[in-house]
Amino acid sequence: MKNSILFKSCGIFVATLLLAACGQEQGSTKKVEATAKNGVEKKTKDVLKVGFVYVGPTGDAGWTYAHDNGRKYLEEQLGDAVETTYVESVAEGADSERVINQLAKSGNKLIFTTSFGYMNPTLKVAKKYPGTAFEHASGYKQSENVGTYFDRAYEGRYLTGIVAGKMTKTNVIGYVGSFPIPEVIRGINAFTRGAQSVNPDIKVKVVWVSTWYDPGKEREAAETMILQGADVITQHTDSPGPINAAESKGVYAIGYNSDMSLYGKKSHLTATIHNWGPVYTAKAQAVIDGTWKAEDIWPGIAQGVVDLAPFNADIPKEVQDYVLAQKQAIADGSLHPFAGPVVNQAGETVVAAGTTMSDGDLLSFSWYVKGVEGELPK
CATH class of the missing domain: 3.40.50.2300 (Response regulator)
Incomplete structure (x- = not known):
């Protein structure tokens, strides 16, 4: 990781x-x-x-x-x-x-x-x-x-972002981050772009916990963002702490790494999973x-190494069908989560329309896309 x-x-x-x-x-x-x-x-x-x-x-x-x-x-x-x-x-x-x-x-x-x-x-x-x-x-x-x-976990992140964008009522999504490094930033950006592809009013809040695995800190970070209006929580950390927080507070959650629905039978919408x-x-x-x-x-998805966990029954069928269609488009190469235009947090076009972000740029992400709130820690 x-x-x-x-x-x-x-x-x-x-x-x-x-x-x-x-x-x-x-x-x-x-x-x-x-x-x-x-x-x-x-x-x-x-x-x-x-x-x-x-x-x-x-x-x-x-x-x-x-x-x-x-x-x-x-x-x-x-x-x-x-x-x-x-x-x-x-x-x-x-x-x-x-x-x-x-x-x-x-x-x-x-x-x-x-x-x-x-x-x-x-x-x-x-x-x-x-x-x-x-x-x-x-x-x-x-x-x-x-x-x-x-x-290419970012492919799954994009799809789960679509789910969040369709399921939120407040248009505020909370993201529990581990460390501000390219892998994690890439996931935040892919998730945000997926959410904004179906709901341009989305805002993503990030709380950094400076750990990969600390159930208590992860849960506390999620609860903080729920108090700030987030009604969907996701994470780039390893424990089900954020899922537990969402379940107890009556909001939705999207897991990571594996199917975490056991820890949030009502809240867990789906997850990006590694095979x-x-x-x-x-x-x-x-x-x-x-x-x-x-x-x-x-x-990535095309090779079956990245996938989605089963959908929560709360997700409308038309949303599920749309996400699966986008998943197929990623698999066949007709959709790329970072196809231009890609706009950064300052509103500048970083990747022009008609072009796609290179693997080298994806692997060195050090900035937020439009829709992510706050500044990256130095």
Whole structure:
């Protein structure tokens, strides 16, 4: 995720305990005996050991939960061909380097590091283990054995913005932000453009909580914006805290990372969700086949990696149908959430009509589009 070099609080002590509990052995694979039907002939096959490093707990209902679902999908798809290990709640920085190194040392030949702050530690460890493939989520640096991946979550953000724009009565939407970095700003802007495409009177308020995962702070931020008139709340944080706030205050909410409707049966309208499973399966299969290569990939709705959670029954059918039509348009390339004209907060046209914002510009967002209130923190 996480396009931030900011650290999350977590002790390496916990990570070390978890690694020890996994009982990892050194070596790239383990040999598993397979017995033929006649019970006589035996052969061995290699099992690919795959390690995952998570920035939050697997029970966060958000970012890490979605990645762990992807890990489970990988196991379901490749079965006995893989053996997976994960370490959760690993702080970005020195702690992550130690955990990544231990996973490599323990024989994992494919390692996914799932937060932006793991980028440099991943590269550092990869130099020591040239025979291991590393995949880093949301980073921009590659090497001979380090690839990068992310998804076009902004496509889902645009669609959920349409839902918010259609469902609000006050025309005020609250957005709980983690850190003011390109990934998060991109999502805020895509959401706002989606909302304004159906309701030009929309205003989006943002409260920054300076954390990826803190249920209390996230809920408090949502409640603050509800007091300011927001009747739809969304988020770029990892806990269901904002959904809980919306449910208790009788307003709507839009989740992120996964389907969070369990935490707001009345309030939860839908969510932008990450389907990491196909990415993890393809990368593991490539290692098994000997075709893996270091590359940067950025799949989205068209590839099934970004999707929407089921719609709340409160959303009128005509709105649901319209959102699904826009989703199809994004998938077939006839709609881009940042097709011009794109106007910034000051009213200046940044992307002209007839053109589309480049991937490079999307990846370096540092300004708000028209409709977002307030200033970006410095």
